[in-house]
Amino acid sequence: MATDIHRTVEAVWRIESPRLIAGLARMVRDVGLAEELAQDALVAALERWPESGVPDNPGAWLMTTAKHRAIDQLRRKKLIERKHEALAHEPEFAPADGGLELEAMLDDDIGDDLLRLIFTACHPVLSAESRAALTLRLMGGLTTDEIARAFLVPEPTIAQRIVRAKRTLADKQIPFEVPRGEERDERLASVLEVLYLIFNEGYAATSGDDWMRPELCSEAMRLGRVLTGLAPQEPEVLGLLALMEIQASRLRARTTSNGEPILLPDQDRSRWDPLLIRRGLAALERIEKLGGTTGPYALQAAIAACHARARTADATDWPRIAALYAALALVMPSPVVELNRAVAVAMASGPEAGLALVDALADEPLLRNYHLLPSVRGDLLSRLQRHDEARDEFERAASLARNTRERSFLQQRAAACADAARSQA
Amino acid sequence: MRFMMLMLPAGYAKATPDTRPDPDAVAKMMVYNKSLQQAGVLLALDGLHPASAGARVTTVDGKVKVNDGPFAEAKEVVGGYWMIDVSSRDEAIAWASRCPLAAGDTIEIRQVFEMADFPAEVQKAADGFQDPRQTAA
Structure with missing residues (x-):
């Protein structure tokens, strides 16, 4: 009892x-x-x-x-x-009795307070990892033990991170408020970044044996839904939520029962979660009505939606995805976006066109230790029947991957390329 | 984890096809729905027409049989549902406990199956579907 x-x-x-x-x-x-x-x-x-x-x-x-x-x-x-x-x-x-009515009356007030709380927890004066831990603690009601397990970090580390974060907020006298004007936009961007970081930590764990930790994804989506309620006129909040929900719709299809990853084109689309896809597409419609389709999260959600709408991998609208990546590169220039654009271009216009874009990124310092660069290059080379080069790329990608599941997957692809090269010879 | 909260309204099994909810009850329910939404746990919800306007399709000796509502044998029928995403069964119960229920109303809470809930052999049987070569394009 x-x-x-x-x-x-x-x-x-x-x-x-x-x-x-x-x-x-x-x-x-x-x-x-x-x-x-x-x-x-x-x-x-x-x-x-x-x-x-x-x-x-x-x-x-x-x-x-x-x-x-x-x-x-x-x-x-x-x-x-x-x-x-x-x-x-x-x-x-x-x-x-009458508690519910009163709650409704207080909702507006408490809504403002919750918005202040999430803005404070995600204050840029804190490191990204402190912001994530503090947000999960204050906005998610998670215990330090739960947060520690989700991030695969010892509990005392998380406890200390939270204590320090709270002390920093007090020492720097960070006001408990939602800033206005330009600062509001910057701070909102920080909030969205934290939610997406939490989501991604769950979606593609950067280290450890579990390829994904779905509880973190659920938590990030829950917070995203809370935030869309608190700031319903912000298209980027909807964009992030749509992005997370559409990506999460594939959680069930992303791994075999043994935990091996299954790549997007090979996933069984009947396993994608239609409820989350429907929610994501509905959010995209609201973004259009708000006139916010050019925001970075809205664009990423639109890209994810292209996959969600395609009933088979072959039916994917790659020219549209390539165009959306080009738009994304304008508002959020980054070599990772460029790498993704290369993949979309390769699908729309053939592996050579993609390879040209990938090769332009070869000396990009930000991608020097990024396993997906050689992984993509390997994939394009193997499609061009250049199996020896492809094998080298996959081996390099495997040596850079931090996740054990991903590493073994890349090693398998390297081995397959080696086999293909032998039968070619 | 996902739960469906099934609303079994008192007397709904006997409700006539034109029965509609009372505006006051709806207003209270909207406050509740809003609280689910604001907490970020609500994924979907719907209300259902009375069972007397529905039908039951079964098979008897291999033949399809259709029964129009109302269904004399049914004591309780579903009047609507909420699909929520929460961290535990207790949290689902806590949410259901906040629903403004009329006397005799019942909410049944049922967890949605995840692949991991199935025994290995069931998962394996489902695994075959993951191979795109085995599914029609």
Whole structure:
């Protein structure tokens, strides 16, 4: 029974903690302190609920408990009288019945607070990995242990990362606010970057034995959906969500039951998740209505949608994908985008055209240790029947890949090229 | 993990084909739906016409048999569903517990199968589909 309650409390925490921390942070103007207060309320719930039962409106219970502690804290810290009184006069939460209506009334307020919370957690003063950990902790309600397992990092490392991040925010006196104007755009870009980093960590784990850790993908999509609710007029937020949902629609088709990767053209498309594809395509339609189709995430989502719409690999609209990559290269110039464009051009106009673009990237310093450059080159060479060169490229790609599954896959391709070269000779 | 929350409204098995939900109940439900959406857990939802407007298709001795609704034998029928993506069964229960239910309404929570839930031999049977050479283009 006690463990049942314990699990219920954990579930309630997962649902309520972001709103709780966000509301408290507005009061105390310190996300670190807000999180501690919320944690105290959680501890109180774990003590009280096994005897009293779970209250009808658990979120309101946690908020009231945490608020009382916040007021005690502020009193102890002898903050100025004015602030203290303002807090004491804030309306208390209503009892359980009518809780939903009240929640709806508070939604606008709490929405602003949640937006402030995610902007603060993703503040550029923090390193990318700290932003990701703090976001999962504050906005996702994940424990440090869960975050550590997802990132394959020891728990103390994550705990320390979070403590340091909170201290940095306090030391640098980062205000708990959503910036305006140009700064808002920059900071929003940072938020999107963090969500996509979390997603990609799950989608194509850079190290370790598991090729993907789907829980991280789910979490990133959940946060993306929250953000589309908080900032519904931002096409790039929709673009990122559409991109993540369409990519995640392939999770089930990306590996064999043994965990070996299956590349896009070889995937069984009947295994793609139609619900996520439908959601992604619907988001793209909304982006069009908002007039935001030229943003980097919107373009990447549009590219992913080309694959999602194709019923077979052969039916893929490669000329459109190549055009979308060209548009992406304009708004987000990068050698990785150029490499992807080369792949699309090769599919649309033949391997020679693609190889010419890949060869132009040969001296690109940013790609020097990027396994996908030799991997793509190997693929194009093998299609041109230049198997010896292809084998060398795949071997080089395998030596650069950090993921064990990917490495063995590249080694297999190198071996296949060696066989093809022998039968050619 | 994905769960379907199936709404089994009280008395819906006997509802006439023209039965429509009460506006107050819908307004309350919209608040709830919005909370699911804002928490980022809602993937899809739909409400279903009464069973009396539906039909049941079965086979009897290898022959297809169609029964028009209402279905005398059914005590409870589905009135709608939510598809949610949450981190645990407990979280799905916590969400269902927040739904503004009328007296006698029931929500049934069912987890959606993932490939990993199947035993190895089932996964293997499904594996054949992954080979593009075995699927018609």
